[in-house]
Amino acid sequence: MTENITAAVLIIGNEILSGKTQDANVRFLGESFQRLGIVLAEARVIRDEPEIISAVLNECRKRYTYVFTTGGIGPTHDDVTAESVAQAFGVELVLDEEAVRRIGRGSRDLNTARQKMAMIPEGASLIDNPLSHAPGFRIENVFVMAGIPSIARAMFAAIENDLEHGKPIESRSIELYAREGDFAEALEAIAARHNDVEIGSYPFSREGRFGANIVVRGTDPVRVEEVLSEITATLAANS
Amino acid sequence: MTENITAAVLIIGNEILSGKTQDANVRFLGESFQRLGIVLAEARVIRDEPEIISAVLNECRKRYTYVFTTGGIGPTHDDVTAESVAQAFGVELVLDEEAVRRIGRGSRDLNTARQKMAMIPEGASLIDNPLSHAPGFRIENVFVMAGIPSIARAMFAAIENDLEHGKPIESRSIELYAREGDFAEALEAIAARHNDVEIGSYPFSREGRFGANIVVRGTDPVRVEEVLSEITATLAANS
Numbered sequence: 151m152t153e154n155i156t157a158a159v160l161i162i163g164n165e166i167l168s169g170k171t172q173d174a175n176v177r178f179l180g181e182s183f184q185r186l187g188i189v190l191a192e193a194r195v196i197r198d199e200p201e202i203i204s205a206v207l208n209e210c211r212k213r214y215t216y217v218f219t220t221g222g223i224g225p226t227h228d229d230v231t232a233e234s235v236a237q238a239f240g241v242e243l244v245l246d247e248e249a250v251r252r253i254g255r256g257s258r259d260l261n262t263a264r265q266k267m268a269m270i271p272e273g274a275s276l277i278d279n280p281l282s283h284a285p286g287f288r289i290e291n292v293f294v295m296a297g298i299p300s301i302a303r304a305m306f307a308a309i310e311n312d313l314e315h316g317k318p319i320e321s322r323s324i325e326l327y328a329r330e331g332d333f334a335e336a337l338e339a340i341a342a343r344h345n346d347v348e349i350g351s352y353p354f355s356r357e358g359r360f361g362a363n364i365v366v367r368g369t370d371p372v373r374v375e376e377v378l379s380e381i382t383a384t385l386a387a388n389s
Numbered sequence: 390m391t392e393n394i395t396a397a398v399l400i401i402g403n404e405i406l407s408g409k410t411q412d413a414n415v416r417f418l419g420e421s422f423q424r425l426g427i428v429l430a431e432a433r434v435i436r437d438e439p440e441i442i443s444a445v446l447n448e449c450r451k452r453y454t455y456v457f458t459t460g461g462i463g464p465t466h467d468d469v470t471a472e473s474v475a476q477a478f479g480v481e482l483v484l485d486e487e488a489v490r491r492i493g494r495g496s497r498d499l500n501t502a503r504q505k506m507a508m509i510p511e512g513a514s515l516i517d518n519p520l521s522h523a524p525g526f527r528i529e530n531v532f533v534m535a536g537i538p539s540i541a542r543a544m545f546a547a548i549e550n551d552l553e554h555g556k557p558i559e560s561r562s563i564e565l566y567a568r569e570g571d572f573a574e575a576l577e578a579i580a581a582r583h584n585d586v587e588i589g590s591y592p593f594s595r596e597g598r599f600g601a602n603i604v605v606r607g608t609d610p611v612r613v614e615e616v617l618s619e620i621t622a623t624l625a626a627n628s
Contacts, residue, residue: 165591167429168560169419170604173412176434180408190406192441195415195432198589202431225570226590226601227577263573282599300594321407331464334502338466350437351465352404355537360521362465365409 155316157183158210159193162203162221162231163297166195174299175220182306187316187369188216198222203234211238211292216313218306221297223286225263232287235294236271246270249285256283278308288312317369322378326385327361333385337364340384344377346370394555396422397449398432401442401460401470402536405434413538414459421545426555426608427455437461442473450477450531455552457545460536462525464502471526474533475510485509488524495522517547527551556608561617565624566600572624576603579623583616585609 159179165171176193183190191214196202203222210217222231236243249268254260267284270276277286277293279301286295286305295305326333330353341349347368354361364385366378398418404410415432422429430453435441442461449456461470475482488507493499506523509515516525516532518540525534525544534544565572569592580588586607593600603624605617 163591164587164589165602165604166415167419167432168423168558168604168606169416169421170560170562170602171591172416176405177408177411180406182408184407191436193406193434197430224590224592225573227573227580228589257568257570259571261570261574263577264570266573267570281594298592298594319407321409323409329496331496331500331503331506332498334464334466334505335500338502341466348403350403350467351463352402352410353463353537355520355539363404363409365404365407367407 154215155188155314156191156214157188157216157218158191158214160203160206160210160217160219161193161195161297162198162219163195164198164228167197175297175302178299178303179218179306182310184319184321184367186310186313187318188313189316189319198228198230200230200234200237203231204238207235207238207292211290215291217292219292219294220302223267223284223294223296225266225284229266231294232269232271235274235289235292239271239273239289241272241289243269244272246274246276249276252276252279252283252285277305280304280308319367319369320371320374321365321367322374323363323365324378324382325361325363327359328385329360330362333362336384337381340377340381344373344380347373347377349377349381393454394427394553395430395453396427396455396457397430397453399442399445399449399456399458400432400434400536401437401458402434403437403467406436414536414541417538417542418457418545421549423558423560423606425549425552426557427552428555428558437467437469439469439473439476442470443477446474446477446531450529454530456531458531458533459541462506462523462533462535464505464523468505470533471508471510474513474528474531478510478512478528480511480528482508483511485513485515488515491515491518491522491524516544519543519547558606558608559610559613560604560606561613562602562604563617563621564600564602566598567624568599569601572601575623576620579616579620583612586612586616588616588620 274287274289352363513526513528591602
């Protein structure tokens with residue numbers, strides 16, 4: 151499969167790296183990209199430090215079609231994403247009047263901390279936040295979103311139609327309670343015959359039993375279905 | 390805080406990037422590193438492709454004290470971690486007789502696919518797998534573990550004592566149902582006075598209400614407790 155539209159996700163947050171919080175944004179974004187025909191090339195969880203954020207952002211925004219960040223755009227002292235993005239692009243943070251207006255709509259007390267959320271890199275455009283008003287922003291191919299999953303989802307919904315879409319990646323799977331070692335050779339032979347789809351085997355352990363999800367992915371739903379049927383028939387005959 | 394022992398986690402798996410599977414290894418490893426006084430500098434989810442895996446591994450193993458990988462060490466065609474690690478280190482994959490013996494203990498049929506799991510980079514030592522026999526391995530500062538969370542945990546337990554430990558990172562937190570914008574200024578003033586601890590504010594939304602976890606981290610438990618008490622007293626007085 152050749153795919154041209156690529157993305158990286160940067161999860162900005164010490165709370166994820168410390169194990170305090172379980173990330174939920176990679177999964178939802180990964181699912182969304184499949185639907186939109188965008189290949190998620192990598193996801194990185196990085197620390198809340200401007201030098202790190204700006205370096206990783208500059209690496210990724212050159213390499214991929216899009217970069218999506220989540221986290222670090224709130225009003226507290228450890229929210230450093232906006233300044234890091236400005237640093238990466240070599241632009242200033244400027245007070246955005248429209249952002250001030252939106253944040254003011256959600257809160258009577260537009261104090262210094264809340265005004266910080268209206269400081270946006272010069273040249274960025276706002277991403278709507280229907281849940282808690284403080285906006286995200288887009289600058290070139292970089293989309294900066296909130297870390298709270300419900301807000302990240304709402305922001306992604308607001309910008310989804312601005313993205314270039316590829317052919318949706320269809321995915322079908324079967325779940326087998328079998329040991330991978332027992333079907334790996336048969337599966338490899340099938341995979342070798344079908345280079346137009348991607349075949350993955352993802353083992354799991356559930357209540358003490360081992361099994362695997364076998365997933366077929368591709369842009370042609372007919373081919374995905376055909377190959378999955380072949381796998382199902384072959385592995386059922388083998389077991 | 391100056392910390393000298395650092396780690397990166399590489400989650401190898403298209404199933405995580407596609408959103409099919411929720412990663413659970415970053416959280417558990419992050420918690421473990423806190424306890425061991427190791428700073429988790431970054432976690433990356435990357436695709437099952439040898440060129441990518443070996444390039445990222447070479448970048449990270451030079452930069453950090455340790456690198457831990459999960460995923461891609463099974464018997465199926467899409468399990469390419471061992472060959473990628475060998476490529477990164479410029480060594481051959483060799484059949485490890487002890488690994489053959491262990492895998493044989495878990496399965497009567499030691500077929501070609503299962504023997505693949507005994508192919509280990511030259512110079513690596515095995516990591517015990519008490520749950521399903523097929524071992525992980527360590528080569529220099531790189532630890533290669535299974536992707537299934539229960540097995541990854543068991544393997545980590547097997548190697549934990551071989552790691553250099555730092556001072557455990559103590560973490561205490563309070564959960565507030567308050568808007569970050571209402572306490573951010575007070576919190577920033579406290580953070581500015583206490584540079585020996587790290588103070589983070591992690592907002593959440595639960596059943597339609599917004600709140601935040603305020604976390605204090607540091608290596609001196611007395612100081613962590615003191616600063617948390619100051620935050621609690623100050624924010625309670627403000628609200």
